[in-house]
Every structure is written in C-alpha cells, then in structure tokens.
C-alpha cells in the first residue's frame with residue numbers, strides 16, 4: 039500500500055502559507071530572498087524553489103555554487119545569491135551562470151574583477167558586513183573602503199549590502215541591537231558617499247519573528263518558511279510545518295520479558311511485548327541519540343523507540359497499540375490523528391537543533407510533494423524585482 043520504505047512528505051501548501059505569514063511580518067515593500075541551502079533544509083531545493091517563485095518570492099539564497107547551479111539547471115532564472123563564501127574554484131561557474139556572490143574581502147574583489155574582465159562580464163556582489171557573527175564578512179571599519187574599491191571596479195556591480203544576525207533570540211537580544219547599530223553606521227557612511235546600491239538585508243527567521251526594525255528592503259528567511267522555528271516566538275504559531283517523515287512497519291515480533299533489542303543490548307523488555315521494526319535509521323535522519331528515548335506515531339498513538347537506532351532500522355515497542363500490523367504507516371516527524379511530533383520535539387529529545395533534524399533527512403528518503411496549487415502571495419511591490427527576474431515559472435518541475 040505504501041510505495042516507499044521511508045518518505046518525507048512535503049506539504050507545499052504549508053510553504054505557501056508560511057511565505058504569506060513571512061510577507062505579512064516583513065511588510066509590503068519587502069522582498070523575500072528564500073534560503074534554500076542544504077537542499078532546502080532537506081525539503082528538496084529544486085521543488086521548493088520553483089514553488090516559492092510561483093508564490094512571488096524575489097530571490098533564492100544558497101550555500102554553495104553547486105547548489106546555485108542545480109537551481110539554474112532546473113530552469114530558475116531569478117537572482118540566486120551564494121550567502122556564505124565561495125572558494126576560488128567556484129568563481130568561474132558562478133560568473134558564467136549569473137550567480138550572485140557575497141563579498142568579504144579586498145582580495146576576493148580583486149580576483150573577481152580580474153576573472154569577470156577576462157570573461158567580459160559583470161559580477162553581481164553583495165557586500166557582507168560582519169557586525170557580530172564573527173564568521174564571514176568584512177568588519178565595519180573596512181566596509182566603506184571595500185565599497186569604494188567596488189565602485190572603481192568596472193566589472194563588478196554592487197547588488198546588495200548584507201549582515202547576518204548571530205543571536206538565536208533574534209531582534210530581542212542586546213547583541214542584535216548592537217549589530218544593527220553597526221550596520222546602520224556603515225549604511226549611513228555609504229549613503230553619504232553615494233556608494234550604496236542594490237538590496238539591503240539582515241533579517242533571518244529569528245529576527246523576523248522578533249520584530250527587527252527596520253527590516254530593510256529584503257529579508258532572508260530559511261527555517262520559518264519550512265514551518266519550523268528555532269524557538270517559540272510570538273506569531274510563529276501561524277506557521278505550518280512542511281515536512282512529515284514517515285515509514286512503515288516491515289516486521290513484527292513478540293518477545294518475552296527480559297529479551298534484549300538492538301546493538302549493545304541496551305534495552306530489555308520489562309514484560310512480554312510486541313516489537314515493530316521500521317526500515318529507517320540514522321542514515322535516513324533518525325537521530326542516533328533517539329535510541330531508548332524518542333517516540334514515533336502508530337495508529338494515532340505514541341510508541342517508544344526501544345534499543346539503539348541503527349543505520350537502516352529502528353525498533354519500537356507497539357505492545358500497547360491494538361491491531362498494529364505490517365504495513366502500518368509510522369510517523370517519525372509530523373501528525374497522525376490526534377498526535378503530533380514536531381521537528382522541534384525531535385531536536386529537543388536528541389539534544390540538537392531543529393535545523394539539523396530536517397537537514398539530516400537522508401538522500402535515500404523519497405521526497406513526496408503534496409499540494410502546491412498555483413497560489414500567489416500579495417503582488418510584489420513596483421520596482422521590487424530586478425529586470426532579469428522571472429517570478430513566475432510556467433514549468434514547475436516535478437522533482438521526483
């Protein structure tokens with residue numbers, strides 16, 4: 039009945055809803071640069087990108103040139119920005135495929151200018167200013183110098199100025215206020231010298247849902263668009279999780295009291311019970327740490343994971359689930375009847391963050407897309423979209 043051993047059901051209507059919620063929070067003149075790095079946090083970047091473009095988002099953010107090229111190859115013509123940093127070997131492909139890059143140093147600026155000149159093109163760059171993340175980006179006191187260098191580089195074009203928020207509490211934290219103060223300082227200086235051009239962006243999901251003001255003209259939501267939140271925030275209850283991770287029972291076995299289950303015999307049945315085996319393991323994204331700890335849903339009830347999670351299999355105790363049988367759908371993340379297991383709950387149980395739960399859903403897990411009728415968000419504001427952008431892709435690619 040169920041065609042797959044394990045599958046991730048991706049509800050595109052939930053993504054539509056979440057983008058609409060984000061757009062309302064961001065305010066009308068704001069563009070959405072939808073972050074689809076890490077294969078759209080495990081949801082499938084190609085399918086999600088095309089769906090979100092149909093919903094009216096302006097641009098896509100990715101983590102590497104390979105991710106950008108995958109989207110280009112699928113027919114995405116909208117702006118794509120490699121958010122972090124590229125390595126030297128990625129420059130050429132980015133330029134040839136009109137992929138925008140974040141710029142962090144004078145050194146890289148010189149290399150890009152040289153390469154763009156050789157190719158006879160103009161590279162579109164977003165200056166990344168490090169206002170407190172401490173990872174990538176140029177420090178604020180060097181930003182204007184880099185902007186001047188950019189202006190003097192005929193083969194480079196400033197497409198935006200950005201910074202990245204480090205606090206998981208978003209705009210509510212003192213550190214975010216300090217980051218914004220530093221960012222504002224650079225923007226002011228750049229305006230005075232007429233160096234400012236392109237999009238201005240700072241807000242990730244946490245910042246968006248904790249009222250970062252001003253939000254500038256572009257926001258960069260990732261996890262909230264998938265309906266997951268780093269922590270509970272006001273307004274985030276309007277989001278709907280897009281991903282459910284499901285498998286099915288492939289084997290049932292009645293074991294006597296005292297019988298051990300799984301590697302290391304870490305669990306022994308306290309009483310005679312029935313063990314169900316699921317063909318899904320840590321390679322598919324079930325955190326190993328859920329062994330003897332996590333729960334799944336069968337027939338609308340919670341059932342505990344017993345024994346260690348192995349690479350390909352997970353064992354659960356279904357002694358208390360009447361009628362459980364081979365072929366029953368098992369929900370590892372998502373809703374089944376009255377019960378729900380969120381990615382946030384799994385993360386909590388496994389001692390990790392919700393981001394990792396969806397990102398780790400493995401390669402052999404089939405993505406099954408549901409919903410996704412062509413619903414558009416509020417129309418994009420006039421002038422919000424660059425000329426080269428196609429926000430409506432008529433060929434929504436089936437991604438499986």
Ligand SMILES: *Cc1c(COP(=O)(O)O)cnc(C)c1O
Nearest residue numbers: 073121202242243258259260261
């Ligand atoms: C990943 C990322 C985002 C999105 O962050 P979320 O917390 O998922 O909303 C935004 N900006 C940059 C630079 C990122 O790397």
